Amino acid sequence: MMEIHVEGLCKAYGGRPVLTGLSAVFRPGITCVAAPSGTGKTTLLRLLLGLERPDGGIIRGAGCRWAAVFQEDRLLENLSAAGNLRFALGEVPGEAGELLARLGLDPSDSRPVRAWSGGMRRRLALARALLVPAEALALDEPFTGLDGENRARCVALIRERGGGRPVLLATHDLTGLEDAPVVRLGEK
Template sequence: MSLNCIGLTKAYGDKVVLDGFTHAFPEGRVSCVLGRSGCGKTTLLRLIAGLESPDAGRVEGLPADGLSMVFQEDRLPPQLSAAGCLRCVLRKSADREARIAEALGALGIDPASDQPVREFSGGMRRRVALARALVVPAKLVLLDEPFKGLDADTRAAAVAFTHRMLAGRTAVLVTHDEADVTAFDAVALRMG
């Protein structure tokens, strides 16, 4: 079942950010949401995630087992190591540590490091936030500018890994880069 946004409306005071937004995000595919800053892309993700309630409209087709997300900010517990940030959102399982090591390793982060993420550079923190969202086995993944602040080489590696990890999952990817539509073989949605 696709993820359906039906007549979503959201205003902050007098500023209407979304006005009757309706769209069906196809199941098992990546949808790239493009548009100028302030057009409501992040608000759309927050409404889908249930972090805010719409003034009108509804979201249908949300998976019962929850979702995963890369937020606009990294939102990592600052005292934890990179692996700790992933571990704390994953239930215990036989392959948990292997999955953590694979995700961090693929994004160029040492999974064995004890260094707290507060000491990481902005780009490293972004990659940990991305690894966290991808390692959680959710059917729906929301990504708000997940490659923000990454240099060209790191970005390319992150895009490749993200593409692989999103295979068969429904994903809504907010981006400013048109090239992501091709890279993810995505459905493009232009807002604003």
């Protein structure tokens, strides 16, 4: 069973501390990282993904293959959904059409994603992350721009496909995730 451990994790930008002495264990399943804006949710995910280095502390177990949804969708705007999936995955797995449909997206939609709504793009970014063969997931505000119905679809698929791997989900809103463990940042 894979676990990710952080001990005494610290990070500051321009002398302003963002994370100070964070210790936590992230086990398989969803763990919500909850905090007000500007208190380290994205920073924690970036540290775990290896995109930034901590100023102090220890991270163990994060050197695995990650899939991520960033705050920005990071899609190729001139490609269709299938083109975006092909770019990220090499070839589109057979399960992709069903996953897109379950997220309320038309798998045969050949329009470039620049013509899609923000919520549709957000769901495609999530589908891409869920389809990547990865040992852990980092999801930074994955429900931005989604209504209640689409949020519920996304939560259900994250639960289902998260399986036996750590899923770190940074969010302001715990709706539908009330039973998940929560790491709260920025609280004394």
